[in-house]
Amino acid sequence: MILGVERQLAEQLSMIGFTEEDRRVLEIVKPIMIGHIDAIVEAFYSSITQVPALQKIIADNSTIDRLRTTLKQHLLEMFDGRIDDEYVRKRLRIAEVHQRIGLEPKWYIASFQNLQGAVLDLLHRVLPDRTQALICCKAVTKLLNFEQQLVIEAYDRKNIEERERVHLQVRQEVKRRIGLVSEELAALAEQTNASTEQLAASSGHVNELFQRGADMSHRTRTLAAEGAMQVNEMDRRMEKIRDRSSAMEGSLSSLAESSGQILSIVRIVQDIAGKTKILSLNASIEAARAGQAGAGFAVVAREVKKLSEDTAAAVKQIDTLIRLTHTHIDEVVGSNEEVRKFVELGQRQSERVLFTFDHILEALQSSIAEISKVETELDSLLRAIGEIGSATARVAVSADNLNTTAQNF
Known part of the structure; x- marks a missing residue:
């Protein structure tokens, strides 16, 4: 041993x-x-x-x-x-x-x-x-x-x-x-969660604004359609005004023509009144020559003269009124022409307004379609943000689990 x-x-x-x-x-x-x-x-x-x-x-x-x-x-x-x-x-x-x-x-x-x-x-x-x-x-x-x-x-x-x-x-x-790493993951998850919440809030606000914009676009489209209808109605009314103005112009032409004919008759009456006056004058002369025998004829001559003078005065007054009527007819015709021009101008402006309304409606329709797409994308974005938030929460839990596992390693 x-x-x-x-x-x-x-x-x-x-x-x-x-x-x-x-x-x-x-x-x-x-x-x-x-x-x-x-x-x-x-x-x-x-x-x-x-x-x-x-x-x-x-x-x-x-x-x-x-x-x-x-x-x-x-x-x-x-x-x-x-x-x-x-x-x-x-x-x-x-x-x-x-x-x-x-x-x-x-x-x-x-x-x-x-x-x-x-x-x-x-x-x-x-x-x-x-x-x-x-x-x-x-x-x-x-x-x-x-x-x-x-x-x-x-x-x-x-x-x-x-x-x-x-x-x-x-x-x-x-x-x-x-x-x-787990601490950084936890901090990153917390920051990501905060950013996600802020992004979700911002996206929700943007989505709300888009909703308001979409509602305003729909209302604007409705108002534009109503405006187009009103413009069309106004155009129809101006067309009626133009038609009535043309009819009035024809009536005024007929009235002017009738006034011309009356004026011609007045001249004839004036001529007859002149001749009657001359005739009464000759009758007075002949009555004076006849003496007592022509006294009755003289009375008739005076009455005829008075009638001739009254007729001349009335005809003169009628002539004055007819001339004044012609003046008013000319003024009405001028005013009617201006109305017709204004109506035509209004119709052209109505056409341009209708053309503009059509473009506005097309633009609004396209804008509404784009807003619908953006709304869809925003919904997808909000869902994605929600998923990111859920994933971030899971990352935070995993980071805690990882840290616990590391401490027990």
Whole structure:
């Protein structure tokens, strides 16, 4: 039983068949190692310095001379044959150093193989007894194997610790980043929600304005249609005025013609009254010549004269009235012509107004159609905004869940 060695290490030694007999054999080998230690160390480092990666590790962390001294001491301690807790701790420290300077296990195993080969070759050369040499080589091989077990196990333990450390760092970093992301997501969700609510309110206001605009467009279209109907009605009335004006113009022409005929008759009557006056004058003269016998005839002559004068006065008055009537007829005809021109101008303006109303109605109809499209788009926009709000709420919940998950990670 090897004292001071933990149960697991004892089981490892038992597994490779290392016994007290092997320890005693190592005491025989130690003087040989002391006598050839320099050659063994030189052979070991001559192979190592051929690898650029190993050269760099040595140059960055130590020197060849210092490492030669360390290896000599290490080999001599190995062949003391004493395997205890201190022996194990030193091997573990060696593994920690190798781990720290970045020596990969493959280079350690390769270098150790070269060291083992150099030791075995040495034993075969200096021990003439083949049986003794075989026994020594087996004991050395067991010792070196146990050395490798300790160092490789320490490598593994350090790698596990390093992986756990890195894993812990990664977990902490992941938690931190997820926490930051979840906080940013929550803040972004809150901002997005506020913006969505503001956008929804603005869109609702815009939609309300569009509704009012649509209602106004519908009312304007109705008023424009009514205006067009009123213009058409006014145009029909002006057409009637024009027709009546034309009829009045014809009546005035007939009246003027009748007045002309009356005037002609008045002239005839004036002529007759003149002749009657002359005739009464001649009758008065003849009555005067007849004396008493013509007294009655003189009375008749005076009456005829008076009648002639009254007729002349009446005819003159009629002539004056007819001339005044002609003047009024001319004025009415002029006024009627002006009315006709105004009516024609009004009809042309009515046509332009109707044309404008038609364009207004077409524009309003097109505007109403576009407003309907915009209303549809606004409805879609409002629905999309609502969906964004719902999605934002879900993002906020997911961010909270993510943060909770990260804290429990």
